[in-house]
Amino acid sequence: MDDLYDEFGNYIGEAEESEEESQHGANGADAYVYDEEAEEDTAANDQQLMELDEDGPSNAVVLHEDKQYYPTAQQVYGPDVETMVQEEDAQPLSQPIIAPIQQKKFTVQETDLPSTALMDMLVMQTHDIHDRLEKKTGRKRDEQLRYTDVHLLERERGISIKSAPMSLVLQGTRGKSHLLNILDTPGHVNFVDEVAASLRLVDGVVLVVDVVEGVQINTEQVIKYAVQEDLPLTLIVNKMDRLILELKLPPTDAYFKLKHVIEEVNTVIENAFPVKGRKGG
Numbered sequence: 001m002d003d004l005y006d007e008f009g010n011y012i013g014e015a016e017e018s019e020e021e022s023q024h025g026a027n028g029a030d031a032y033v034y035d036e037e038a039e040e041d042t043a044a045n046d047q048q049l050m051e052l053d054e055d056g057p058s059n060a061v062v063l064h065e066d067k068q069y070y071p072t073a074q075q076v077y078g079p080d081v082e083t084m085v086q087e088e089d090a091q092p093l094s095q096p097i098i099a100p101i102q103q104k105k106f107t108v109q110e111t112d113l114p115s116t117a118l119m120d121m122l123v124m125q126t127h128d129i130h131d132r133l134e135k136k137t138g139r140k141r142d143e144q145l146r147y148t149d150v151h152l153l154e155r156e157r158g159i160s161i162k163s164a165p166m167s168l169v170l171q172g173t174r175g176k177s178h179l180l181n182i183l184d185t186p187g188h189v190n191f192v193d194e195v196a197a198s199l200r201l202v203d204g205v206v207l208v209v210d211v212v213e214g215v216q217i218n219t220e221q222v223i224k225y226a227v228q229e230d231l232p233l234t235l236i237v238n239k240m241d242r243l244i245l246e247l248k249l250p251p252t253d254a255y256f257k258l259k260h261v262i263e264e265v266n267t268v269i270e271n272a273f274p275v276k277g278r279k280g281g
Contacts, residue, residue: 115208116160118236119184120145126168148184160186163194189218199225204232207265211257212242215264220272223265227272235265 006012073083091097123129123145148164149155164184171177183202185195195218199205205226209219226233243254 115184115187116146116148118206118208118238119148119166119182122168122170122182123147123166126170159188160184161191161194162186163198187218189216189221192218192221195222196225199229199231202231204234206234206236208236208238209261209265210239210242211237211261212239212247214261215268219265220268223268224272227269233269235262237261 004012004014073081073085077083146155148166149160150164151161154161163186166182166184168180168182169177170180183198185191185198187208199222205222207219207222207226209215223233237258243249243257247257249257
């Protein structure tokens with residue numbers, strides 16, 4: 001180390017290298033030159049990649065609003081895809097983006113419970129319940145009695161669900177009393193199984209038909225069951241006041257309306273009978 005510096009501390013340098021060391025140094029210089037050429041080639045390739053425009057690189061000043069940082073929608077999705085850009089909301093803020101599930105509530109009920117109303121009328125004719133009715137005030141006084149709807153759901157929904165039996169002592173036209181065991185069956189079509197089971201226990205059927213509604217699907221089913229069981233049918237057409245209050249029909253039209261309902265019931269009864277035999281062989 002002392003041979004590299006003079007007495008004043010100045011750097012003198014190393015001694016002359018041998019021929020082998022000189023040749024090795026030349027090879028290192030060549031390698032260094034080769035590395036420079038490789039770096040130049042890499043820089044040229046990078047420059048070519050940066051030349052996106054056909055005119056080549058330019059020193060022109062590009063405004064901020066003219067710079068393109070991201071590819072366009074056409075470049076991303078292709079020319080065959082139509083893209084739309086909306087700067088304003090198409091729906092108000094009060095309307096949610098994902099609409100909530102709408103809960104639709106509805107009630108299924110019979111039209112004024114015609115058979116139940118008939119049972120209430122029979123109860124009022126055979127029982128002294130005037131004191132009970134006088135205790136009711138307001139809207140409860142005008143509500144239907146619904147004596148045979150004993151189930152809690154029947155009271156809440158206003159519809160008969162189960163058949164309800166009742167025994168009444170009724171007088172005939174000659175003043176003779178008879179004990180009648182009556183089954184009040186549901187009138188809705190979904191509870192026709194209750195009607196079918198009740199028809200196996202009775203000796204006759206009292207068919208109650210609304211004069212305005214006429215024969216419905218459940219009415220046809222009850223008639224078919226009664227014909228199959230060979231039970232006598234008694235037709236009662238109720239809600240006569242609806243012809244005047246709702247339809248506002250004159251007496252002649254009301255008569256033809258009643259006639260139409262009766263003929264409709266007779267047609268269903270006639271079609272319910274099975275064919276007794278076929279003509280020919």
